[in-house]
Amino acid sequence: MSAVAGTGKKGETMYVNVINMIDILIILLVFLLTNFATSTFEDVTTLPAKMPVFGPSTAPPDDDLKKKQIQNLEVRMQKEKGFQIVVTITGEMPSAIDVNLKENKDFDFPKLSDELFKIKQAYEARQDILLEAEKKLNFDEIVKAMDACRDKVVEGGGQKMTYPLFPSVALTDLPF
Amino acid sequence: MIFARKGASRGGKKPEDLNVNVVNMIDVMMILISFLLMNSAVQSYSAFNSPDLIPPVSRSDGQITYETEVAVTEQAVILDGELMEPNFKDYEDKDVPLLPGLDAGLKRKLEKITAQKGGQAIDPTTGLPTAGNIVTIKADKRVLFKQIQKVMYTCNQAGFDKIEFSATKEGS
Numbered sequence: 001m002s003a004v005a006g007t008g009k010k011g012e013t014m015y016v017n018v019i020n021m022i023d024i025l026i027i028l029l030v031f032l033l034t035n036f037a038t039s040t041f042e043d044v045t046t047l048p049a050k051m052p053v054f055g056p057s058t059a060p061p062d063d064d065l066k067k068k069q070i071q072n073l074e075v076r077m078q079k080e081k082g083f084q085i086v087v088t089i090t091g092e093m094p095s096a097i098d099v100n101l102k103e104n105k106d107f108d109f110p111k112l113s114d115e116l117f118k119i120k121q122a123y124e125a126r127q128d129i130l131l132e133a134e135k136k137l138n139f140d141e142i143v144k145a146m147d148a149c150r151d152k153v154v155e156g157g158g159q160k161m162t163y164p165l166f167p168s169v170a171l172t173d174l175p176f
Numbered sequence: 177m178i179f180a181r182k183g184a185s186r187g188g189k190k191p192e193d194l195n196v197n198v199v200n201m202i203d204v205m206m207i208l209i210s211f212l213l214m215n216s217a218v219q220s221y222s223a224f225n226s227p228d229l230i231p232p233v234s235r236s237d238g239q240i241t242y243e244t245e246v247a248v249t250e251q252a253v254i255l256d257g258e259l260m261e262p263n264f265k266d267y268e269d270k271d272v273p274l275l276p277g278l279d280a281g282l283k284r285k286l287e288k289i290t291a292q293k294g295g296q297a298i299d300p301t302t303g304l305p306t307a308g309n310i311v312t313i314k315a316d317k318r319v320l321f322k323q324i325q326k327v328m329y330t331c332n333q334a335g336f337d338k339i340e341f342s343a344t345k346e347g348s
Contacts, residue, residue, distance in 0.1 A: 018196055025201070028208045035212065043345035044231075046238035046312060051332055051339070133321050140317035142324070143232040143343055150236065162235070173325060 047146060050170040052130055070123045075112070076174060077133040077145055083112050087119060109144050113152035116165050129166035132174045232317040234343035241310050244285055244336065246278065248315035248327055255281040267326060275330045282334035311336035
């Protein structure tokens, strides 16, 4: 800012050095562009994973004993065989449902959801499921199996709908 | 330093006044700064980002907590951005359920959480006390399940009783 005295009232002239500001602006632009280039704009989500709790099961009340309940619900996952759902109903022998691999040797996740949906319709109160996976499977396949156990997706008329199945998934490895 | 020349006011050569409107430039700068801050804030949500870590895709819609983040690649395990298990790959053939480096790091973290929050863990999203201590496992999709199991077991043994997996939301 400068003012010259002795020549009457003159408007003050303000000198702003914009060069520094342009420098900062360019640095900011570079940062912004590199940030945009390296960052992935993906929506991140989380899914709860439980570790199985082994021990004596709590005895159901006497009224509940008359009703048939799922005592145990397991999904076994093997790279060579696919899925096997093992359901144990109170007072009955365990029964198994096989969900074989697809023709391209991939896991059939939609079919697993379909089979679990049938079980869910019969036993709506059941929330827990045990996923027993082979140790050599990779994390991606585990997450997909967990998704298939948690809900079933139905597509129709351009819309996607999800039906909740067994939201509480406990993870462990196959004992054999 | 600039001094006013004597006689400059008496009809001598006057310097031309350059009027630059900096208001618009400041506006643009402010927008750029806000973008930059927003972007870095989103990135700092996760303590570890690497091309070696490609999360799996999930259709789950769980909320992110990131109170304690364990990043797992095929080669290493990183706790809140700090390398804990540089030789994680070596554990692939070992039948060892507990990862000692990660265990020590998690215990230190738990002590810190307990000291900071008066003995009770707080959910950073809601600000309410949580039932247990949450750990988010952000693992690469190619990591073997047996390796994930070791991480889960170590977290559980260190006192983190609530485990969640981080994944990329389907369709994003």
